[in-house]
Amino acid sequence: MGRGGSLAGLNIMALAGAGLILGVVALAIAAPSLAPTHPDRLSLEESLEPPGPGHPFGTDYYGRDVASRVLFGTRVSLAIGLSAQLIALVIGVVLGALAGYFGGWVDTVISRAIDIFLAFPDLLLAIGIASALGPGLPSILLALSLVGWPGLCRLVRGEVMAIRERDFIQAARAIGAGHAWMLARHVLPNVAAPVLIASSLGMGSRILQEASLSFLGLGVQPPLASWGSMVHYGLRWLSRAPWLVIFPGLAIAVAVLGFHLLGDGLRDMLDPRLRD
Amino acid sequence: MLSFVARRLVEAVPVLLAVSIVTFGLLYLVPGDPVKTLVGERASPETIANIRRELGLDLPVHERYLGWLGKVLKGDLGRSWLTGRPVAESLAARFPVTARLALTAFAVSVLVGLGLGVYSATRQNTVADHLVRTALLLVGAVPIFVMATAAMYLFGVKLRVLPVSGLGDGSFVYFVLPGTVLGLYLSIYQARMTRSVMLEVIRQDYIRTARAKGLPERVVTWRHAFRNALVTVITLLGGSLSHLLVGSVLTETIFNLPGIGRFTVDAAYARDLPAVMGCFLFQAVVFVVANVLVDIGYAAADPRVRLG
Numbered sequence: 001m002g003r004g005g006s007l008a009g010l011n012i013m014a015l016a017g018a019g020l021i022l023g024v025v026a027l028a029i030a031a032p033s034l035a036p037t038h039p040d041r042l043s044l045e046e047s048l049e050p051p052g053p054g055h056p057f058g059t060d061y062y063g064r065d066v067a068s069r070v071l072f073g074t075r076v077s078l079a080i081g082l083s084a085q086l087i088a089l090v091i092g093v094v095l096g097a098l099a100g101y102f103g104g105w106v107d108t109v110i111s112r113a114i115d116i117f118l119a120f121p122d123l124l125l126a127i128g129i130a131s132a133l134g135p136g137l138p139s140i141l142l143a144l145s146l147v148g149w150p151g152l153c154r155l156v157r158g159e160v161m162a163i164r165e166r167d168f169i170q171a172a173r174a175i176g177a178g179h180a181w182m183l184a185r186h187v188l189p190n191v192a193a194p195v196l197i198a199s200s201l202g203m204g205s206r207i208l209q210e211a212s213l214s215f216l217g218l219g220v221q222p223p224l225a226s227w228g229s230m231v232h233y234g235l236r237w238l239s240r241a242p243w244l245v246i247f248p249g250l251a252i253a254v255a256v257l258g259f260h261l262l263g264d265g266l267r268d269m270l271d272p273r274l275r276d
Numbered sequence: 277m278l279s280f281v282a283r284r285l286v287e288a289v290p291v292l293l294a295v296s297i298v299t300f301g302l303l304y305l306v307p308g309d310p311v312k313t314l315v316g317e318r319a320s321p322e323t324i325a326n327i328r329r330e331l332g333l334d335l336p337v338h339e340r341y342l343g344w345l346g347k348v349l350k351g352d353l354g355r356s357w358l359t360g361r362p363v364a365e366s367l368a369a370r371f372p373v374t375a376r377l378a379l380t381a382f383a384v385s386v387l388v389g390l391g392l393g394v395y396s397a398t399r400q401n402t403v404a405d406h407l408v409r410t411a412l413l414l415v416g417a418v419p420i421f422v423m424a425t426a427a428m429y430l431f432g433v434k435l436r437v438l439p440v441s442g443l444g445d446g447s448f449v450y451f452v453l454p455g456t457v458l459g460l461y462l463s464i465y466q467a468r469m470t471r472s473v474m475l476e477v478i479r480q481d482y483i484r485t486a487r488a489k490g491l492p493e494r495v496v497t498w499r500h501a502f503r504n505a506l507v508t509v510i511t512l513l514g515g516s517l518s519h520l521l522v523g524s525v526l527t528e529t530i531f532n533l534p535g536i537g538r539f540t541v542d543a544a545y546a547r548d549l550p551a552v553m554g555c556f557l558f559q560a561v562v563f564v565v566a567n568v569l570v571d572i573g574y575a576a577a578d579p580r581v582r583l584g
Contacts, residue, residue: 112290115291115294116291116294116295116298119295119560119563120295121517121518121521121522121560122518122522123522123525124522124525124540124556124559127525127556128302128544128552128553128556129302129305130544131302131543131545132302132549133305133306134306134307134547204417208419211421212419212420215419215421215526216525216544217541217545231421231425235425235530238429239429239433242429242433245422245426249418249419249426252418252419252422253419253422254417256418256419257417261413
């Protein structure tokens with residue numbers, strides 16, 4: 001790992017991460033054809049059956065097939081994580097670029113806003129929002145985006161500030177490039193690498209945060225089920241049916257691991273300064 | 277040093293004000309009429325009017341905020357809609373549980389995290405180092421609530437050696453499992469940071485000098501490298517703190533410990549807004565103040581920080 005592992009110039013961690021993510025995405029897409037049964041099909045006579053031939057991951061209290069539910073939960077967890085990360089990305093990049101590029105009072109206002117949002121532990125902010133707004137998809141997305149943007153914004157701001165002083169920017173300015181052109185053509189492409197790295201790690205965080213919120217019962221609400229909410233409902237059967245917790249828990253870990261590996265690997269590849 | 281402390285304290289004031297505004301703003305996120313949403317449409321007009329007056333909902337926004345802030349500064353966080361008890365009282369009653377959990381977890385995390393970090397760094401790029409780093413990566417992807425559930429199943433359900441739920445008689449044994457799980461969760465972060473800080477220190481000239489003097493490697497590692505790394509490691513505590521607060525919310529919920537984290541979740545679940553706001557404000561203030569203290573500690577340990 002680290003600087004050592006590479007395959008045809010590509011970092012092994014990044015490859016392993018990309019492989020895991022592709023696998024998880026493929027499972028999400030193919031869920032309807034892969035799932036043994038419909039995820040919501042009740043079958044009370046098959047309540048709490050251990051993993052076996054008919055139900056590879058066992059069944060829950062209502063006899064629903066856990067494997068099918070985990071497969072379909074992949075869609076929910078990934079979709080929420082991705083949407084929240086995209087919203088955070090847009091807010092973070094736009095505000096970060098403005099703050100770093102223009103400096104002055106624009107930077108002061110945006111930097112203070114970053115400080116304020118970083119003054120809250122992430123899950124706490126999400127819990128506050130979810131309880132005020134009421135649990136459900138809108139509050140999860142709002143909570144996770146608000147938690148996600150400050151880190152990205154600070155990163156983009158710093159990178160843009162450094163790039164602003166470089167010669168090629170001065171040159172572009174000298175030949176009369178406008179602000180919008182400068183940002184779009186010269187500044188932002190140069191922050192793409194760090195933003196890509198941060199987004200991969202950020203996806204891992206969003207998935208973990210959604211899972212935590214849903215685990216607390218404040219996130220995804222039935223009939224929708226994400227991996228986190230499956231653990232929430234599985235916990236009450238822990239002593240009789242640990243598979244209700246094991247498989248969704250494992251799914252979270254695999255997805256998060258994928259994004260962490262990809263992020264760390266990309267960092268080793270693209271940002272030699274950060275290698276140890 | 278004094279001027280650094282003063283400056284850092286003054287800088288914290290606007291952040292704390294902003295924290296209070298965000299907390300107060302939670303009330304405005306409640307869709308529709310917050311009172312009706314929260315006490316139910318069928319509550320008597322009298323109850324609704326009372327709550328409205330208690331919350332000052334009949335006043336303009338800035339007056340409401342200032343009135344609320346004035347009360348908060350006097351230690352009045354309002355009354356829970358659920359139990360009718362003062363929120364500040366409930367927080368005070370639950371604080372010792374969270375503090376004990378946090379201290380236990382912190383002790384475990386420092387022991388394991390710093391230990392693993394130093395172990396891994398002094399064996400850079402060996403099999404042992406790779407194993408430690410791989411383990412940190414794998415365990416780091418497991419959510420703490422899954423880790424906690426697994427520990428609960430193993431020690432509470434299968435082996436039946438440790439209590440897994442509640443506070444019992446309040447003795448230390450009830451904190452062993454939650455404290456260890458939370459501590460291990462924190463130690464992942466601490467081990468990673470300690471490792472990279474140690475790697476930097478080990479490359480310094482004074483370490484080469486210490487080795488050249490013929491000091492045993494153990495002395496070089498612990499007395500020369502680790503003690504210098506420790507200065508930077510102190511700032512980790514700030515980073516750990518966010519993990520500690522978030523982790524304690526999840527850990528207390530799973531292990532049914534009546535601390536502030538559990539209180540927060542119960543309040544959020546019941547949408548008991550005064551209690552949610554109280555918990556929210558309390559934890560955010562603890563977080564901000566602790567970060568200031570960490571900064572001051574860092575400056576006390578390293579003159580470059582306060583002079584730079």
